[in-house]
Amino acid sequence: MKKHQLVKYYYIAEPSFWPIVGSIGLFCTVLGFVQILHGGSFGPYLTGFGVLILLTTMFGWFGHVIHESLQGLHSPQMDRTYRWAMLWFIVSEVALFTIFFFALFYTRLFTIPELGAAPFEFARDLLMTKGPATHQYLWPHFQAEWPLLTNPDPALFVGPKAVIETWGIPALNTLILLTSAVTVTWAHWGLKKDNRKQLVIGLIATILLGLIFEGFQAHEYIEAYTELGLTLHSGIYGTTFFTLTGLHAMHVSIGIIMLFIILLRCLKGHFQPEHHFAFEAVSWYWHFVDVVWLFLFVFVYWL
Template sequence: MMSTQTKKYNPVKYYFIADPSFWPIVGTIGIFCTVIGLVQILHGGAAGPYIMAGGILILLTTMFGWFGAVIKESLSGLHSHQMDKTYRWGMMWFIVSEVALFGVFFLALFYTRLFGVTELSGDPFEFVKALDMYKGGATHQYLWPNFQGVWPLLTNPNPELFKGPEAVIPTWGIPALNTLILLSSAVTVTWAHWGFKKGNRKQIIIGLILTILLGAIFEGFQAHEYIEAYTELGLKLSSGIYGTTFFTLTGLHAAHVSIGVIMLTVILFRCLKGHFLPEHHFAFEAVSWYWHFVDVVWLFLFVFVYWL
């Protein structure tokens, strides 16, 4: 049996309305402190690490408390069909907002590569000229006549102000291995989902454990890559626009993988406690949607940050 529950899932027909909650306000405070702390760190503020750590702690407390309240509602049989639809729409729009978040940073990368760098080098792409967006090479001619816009940008227009990296992360090293790892994790989490469909508890647990392990291995390789970039390649957040876009995109993705691993771990423990039934397991589905989104984002990162 997949669940320790003996009675069949029979959702109530009325629309359950949750009690007013203070968790949204607490979570907002946590996000605010995290962002302010990060800004302070980037500007060398001494209090930045403490403010950011406090913000992250508040966010974790919010997740634990808020998700715990929803779990209690679900186990109490308060979630109707309409509530299930509400959660599905909510998770869908959350993922849409995540697409927009990553889309902004990818657009910044594309704009930098296609317009910013080519403008400074005085050698724009042909389609940029066709769009009539190229205003001439005056900046290149008078300020940085020796600058060449070759991506990845190892030599910045003003290397005295922003020293470029000595080299970049090889595409077919850790990035390619991490791609294989995340694609494998997509297979294992899908296999676990099939276990829910068949009511196979053992398959669910093994699939979740494998997915969590693969996610943790991915993060380990990512940390090793960052250490190598800082200590051996001179690739840092301060290494001009290439370093900024590299660490912003890959770091944001790594944070999402960490959150996904935490959520998968929570789902694993809930499975061990018998919280789910074959016809009632949207919590797992929501996490699997999120995990597949993280996998797809990584494919874009591998292609446009590491490869091309």
């Protein structure tokens, strides 16, 4: 491949049908998932069909964009457009995780003290409610604590026997993800210096670390379900635990796929030291995943 140089003109992409196709796939996926939640018989089929359309859209659309880039059609303005798009995508992901973290904080700071008449005066003042009365008339034997092992109504939701040990797999996974942030940055430096060996080794190491992280996460989930009684149905702690960690694990899986595709493109020589935003976008995403895990480790596993 010839050395890529950004030309100084405003590039306008050709009209594309992929946005419409992708919207149809997203609509089918969401509608099918809603049907699954409501026990609809055609829900799984509709969801699968929607996911298939989405995968086809990504393969076709991204492939078209890659072809444009390899032809040298992307102008500096197009490069800035992609950067802003990736930035706002990450902002939307930050907003998504923020919602679930707020749910966790609300539960810990307001709901649990309210039901257990715990001495969190600031929480009751903000809610303008009668904590002791709620505790007395609804669940007088309930004790406010976190992690919540005994739910207000144990007959309805049996609490877990124990929770995941902070300084076991979670601490190890933290070290693994932090190390992967170093390896992907090292790979980026290799790309900037046109050191292909360093680039490939760094990417392979990052992918392997991500897979190890996912393996430990799966082992942790198996232990939680089979030995600790910590499940999605074991009360608010189990719900928030699996929602937050599961959402993060899904993002790690997506990041691994993205890194693998970037590795294949690197092996084909698609990137140059001065033109490699696709690599940068994936590295931004991976660093975002790392930062989110730090918050999870502190507020879900540790505190």
